[in-house]
Amino acid sequence: MESKKITIKDIARIAKVSHPAVSMALNNRPGVGEKKRQEIIKIAKQVGYHPNLVAKALVCNRSYTLGLIINNISDQFYTDLVKGVEKAADEIGYNIILCTTNESLNSQKKYLDILQSRGVDGIIISTVLARDPHISLLIKEQFPFVCINRVPLNRSLNNKVDYVILDNYSSGYKGMKHLWKLGHDRIAIITGSLNASNAIDSLEGAKGFLLEQRLKIDPILLREGNYSRREAYNATKQLIKLKKPPTAIFAHDDNMALSVREALLDSDLKIPEDIALIGIDNIEMGGLTGIDLTTISQEKNEMGYIGAKVLVKKIEKKAPIMVEKIVLGVDLIIRMTCGYSRYGYKR
Amino acid sequence: MESKKITIKDIARIAKVSHPAVSMALNNRPGVGEKKRQEIIKIAKQVGYHPNLVAKALVCNRSYTLGLIINNISDQFYTDLVKGVEKAADEIGYNIILCTTNESLNSQKKYLDILQSRGVDGIIISTVLARDPHISLLIKEQFPFVCINRVPLNRSLNNKVDYVILDNYSSGYKGMKHLWKLGHDRIAIITGSLNASNAIDSLEGAKGFLLEQRLKIDPILLREGNYSRREAYNATKQLIKLKKPPTAIFAHDDNMALSVREALLDSDLKIPEDIALIGIDNIEMGGLTGIDLTTISQEKNEMGYIGAKVLVKKIEKKAPIMVEKIVLGVDLIIRMTCGYSRYGYKR
DNA sequence: CTGAAAGCGCTTACAG
DNA sequence: CTGAAAGCGCTTACAG
Numbered sequence: 001m002e003s004k005k006i007t008i009k010d011i012a013r014i015a016k017v018s019h020p021a022v023s024m025a026l027n028n029r030p031g032v033g034e035k036k037r038q039e040i041i042k043i044a045k046q047v048g049y050h051p052n053l054v055a056k057a058l059v060c061n062r063s064y065t066l067g068l069i070i071n072n073i074s075d076q077f078y079t080d081l082v083k084g085v086e087k088a089a090d091e092i093g094y095n096i097i098l099c100t101t102n103e104s105l106n107s108q109k110k111y112l113d114i115l116q117s118r119g120v121d122g123i124i125i126s127t128v129l130a131r132d133p134h135i136s137l138l139i140k141e142q143f144p145f146v147c148i149n150r151v152p153l154n155r156s157l158n159n160k161v162d163y164v165i166l167d168n169y170s171s172g173y174k175g176m177k178h179l180w181k182l183g184h185d186r187i188a189i190i191t192g193s194l195n196a197s198n199a200i201d202s203l204e205g206a207k208g209f210l211l212e213q214r215l216k217i218d219p220i221l222l223r224e225g226n227y228s229r230r231e232a233y234n235a236t237k238q239l240i241k242l243k244k245p246p247t248a249i250f251a252h253d254d255n256m257a258l259s260v261r262e263a264l265l266d267s268d269l270k271i272p273e274d275i276a277l278i279g280i281d282n283i284e285m286g287g288l289t290g291i292d293l294t295t296i297s298q299e300k301n302e303m304g305y306i307g308a309k310v311l312v313k314k315i316e317k318k319a320p321i322m323v324e325k326i327v328l329g330v331d332l333i334i335r336m337t338c339g340y341s342r343y344g345y346k347r
Numbered sequence: 348m349e350s351k352k353i354t355i356k357d358i359a360r361i362a363k364v365s366h367p368a369v370s371m372a373l374n375n376r377p378g379v380g381e382k383k384r385q386e387i388i389k390i391a392k393q394v395g396y397h398p399n400l401v402a403k404a405l406v407c408n409r410s411y412t413l414g415l416i417i418n419n420i421s422d423q424f425y426t427d428l429v430k431g432v433e434k435a436a437d438e439i440g441y442n443i444i445l446c447t448t449n450e451s452l453n454s455q456k457k458y459l460d461i462l463q464s465r466g467v468d469g470i471i472i473s474t475v476l477a478r479d480p481h482i483s484l485l486i487k488e489q490f491p492f493v494c495i496n497r498v499p500l501n502r503s504l505n506n507k508v509d510y511v512i513l514d515n516y517s518s519g520y521k522g523m524k525h526l527w528k529l530g531h532d533r534i535a536i537i538t539g540s541l542n543a544s545n546a547i548d549s550l551e552g553a554k555g556f557l558l559e560q561r562l563k564i565d566p567i568l569l570r571e572g573n574y575s576r577r578e579a580y581n582a583t584k585q586l587i588k589l590k591k592p593p594t595a596i597f598a599h600d601d602n603m604a605l606s607v608r609e610a611l612l613d614s615d616l617k618i619p620e621d622i623a624l625i626g627i628d629n630i631e632m633g634g635l636t637g638i639d640l641t642t643i644s645q646e647k648n649e650m651g652y653i654g655a656k657v658l659v660k661k662i663e664k665k666a667p668i669m670v671e672k673i674v675l676g677v678d679l680i681i682r683m684t685c686g687y688s689r690y691g692y693k694r
Numbered sequence: 695c696t697g698a699a700a701g702c703g704c705t706t707a708c709a710g
Numbered sequence: 711c712t713g714a715a716a717g718c719g720c721t722t723a724c725a726g
Contacts, residue, residue, distance in 0.1 A: 020697070030695085031701085036696095051721050053720095053722085055405050055702090055718070055719035058702050058718090058720075059721050067700070083421060086420070098445045113397060118442065123709075261635075286607060291638070337703085354702095378711070380711080398703090403703080405704075696725105697724105697726080698724095700721105710711105
């Protein structure tokens with residue numbers, strides 16, 4: 001009792017025309033008279049015709065589908081990114097196949113292969129590592145893709161990959177400057193995954209500011225947090241047990257900052273009285289009253305949105321052959337966790 | 348300079364066999380000698396063959412792709428749901444096309460059509476309305492789908508749709524009971540979208556408990572929040588301005604509860620001293636120190652996971668023809684926003 | 695403007 | 711076990 005799928009051949013039979021005529025009529029192409037066209041469209045509606053996009057994709061070699069590779073849907077940073085990509089995709093009539101790697105390189109490779117096999121027209125990848133082994137293959141195969149959030153750092157790929165990223169260097173720089181101006185000299189940093197460009201850049205930015213002040217970070221205050229809430233929590237617990245504990249912690253994303261906060265509060269430390277805290281990303285939850293996380297705002301939505309647009313431009317070859325490199329600006333968002341509102345800048 | 352896609356015909360030429368032989372070899376089917384099989388597999392690897400899943404889907408009428416329709420990726424409730432679906436899909440080798448409707452029925456219809464056209468093997472839909480106009484068509488067409496989170500309430504569809512939902516009635520009941528036992532008599536409710544079964548059931552549960560106590564809710568304390576943060580905020584502002592304001596607010600999801608909290612704090616009301624607050628869902632952010640939202644825990648992840656498994660069972664027809672109706676239990680999570688820890692139950 | 699043929703990259707079914 | 715044919719539902723290119 002399975003209801004058979006209705007195809008253009010069925011419609012052709014009813015309309016007494018050839019099936020290519022139906023195809024042309026439905027796709028608004030010349031090759032069929034206006035009267036016939038209207039008749040065919042009417043019949044298609046009546047019989048509830050759904051075009052088979054799989055067949056169409058096979059013959060046109062275009063699926064109007066994009067792959068999106070992210071790390072972790074539970075991290076609001078990625079949620080916002082997905083939202084931006086979806087908005088763009090919706091506007092231009094593409095659909096999204098969502099793939100989550102959980103920071104696994106094997107998983108990334110698996111999804112890259114699957115997405116290509118599934119005939120997506122291009123891939124938006126937010127999980128690339130600094131020395132990513134997969135990107136060069138995509139380039140060699142001339143498969144359309146765009147990096148967002150993170151870029152490969154191999155020199156040889158420098159002018160070959162389109163990307164849309166955040167100005168992570170400035171995020172690190174501005175966060176550090178804020179803490180320094182508040183009088184902090186002993187600042188711990190909990191970084192992202194240091195094999196990823198965004199984390200590397202944030203750290204460089206933080207160090208860059210210190211360098212300008214002829215300061216250096218005490219290596220014991222530098223912890224790799226891998227964007228993991230648990231690692232951030234544990235790192236914080238260790239940091240505050242130090243003989244000379246930090247007076248401030250700079251977590252290189254808000255997701256980790258929230259865990260740092262939990263760790264501090266669990267240890268009965270007051271923020272910012274006992275220790276200051278600043279994050280990066282400006283995720284929505286950081287702004288809740290009582291959290292009031294000072295942070296660096298980043299245009300996550302825009303990054304996804306623009307990334308998708310850049311990719312589709314490439315796919316549709318509407319632009320001349322060129323590589324687009326887009327860097328979105330960042331801003332300091334002062335809330336309560338650094339104590340600025342109470343003390344103001346000291347220097 | 349576009350690099351041509353490698354197909355089984357290319358491999359066939361190299362291996363000096365017919366292309367169906369290659370297909371059989373690569374799919375581990377009988378019909379080709381073991382030696383040849385190994386040779387073919389080796390060649391495929393060497394030339395970097397990616398099978399064209401679009402072609403495969405066309406001939407097999409199976410794409411190993413699932414559609415997932417949600418309302419709003421920014422709501423952590425849906426994020427968790429997506430995560431569960433993804434986990435199941437990953438385990439069984441399916442990919443997910445993600446569609447977001449933002450509570451728009453037109454959008455839901457659009458995506459339902461697109462997903463079918465795209466040849467997904469089935470659809471997981473979490474956005475169905477109580478009187479949903481689209482579900483009966485899916486049933487008529489015998490298109491595999493499963494409802495999660497929400498179900499249609501039309502009597503005629505009663506025994507025709509598979510679903511995995513939460514025990515929303517109990518969520519409403521348990522939340523109300525908790526507040527009542529703490530001594531509250533004037534409890535406001537901010538509901539979800541009352542054209543959706545989950546919101547209706549939660550409200551029924553809350554009313555159900557009151558009825559047992561021979562109590563009724565004052566209509567002025569009942570507000571439809573539509574799962575929107577803004578509406579919850581505004582509703583709260585109105586509620587506290589009432590001549591007889593409520594002593595407690597029961598928000599029918601945590602996302603709204605967080606906005607209620609903002610509205611209360613913005614009005615300098617203390618939680619729970621001035622007014623108690625309870626949500627539903629147990630989203631991660633509600634558990635942060637300083638938020639400490641009392642809530643009803645729900646197995647959002649499990650709902651997605653089981654939903655996907657039920658759907659695939661149906662698609663693969665491994666089970667006898669039957670309808671699965673699964674209801675997941677819920678639990679009261681006592682934290683700080685109702686003041687239980689300070690006062691204990693009064694009755 | 696109209697119709698019949700060829701083909702997208704696969705798999706299935708059927709001769710040898 | 712092996713090979714050639716047919717077909718999935720479409721679109722494109724080419725005769726009439």
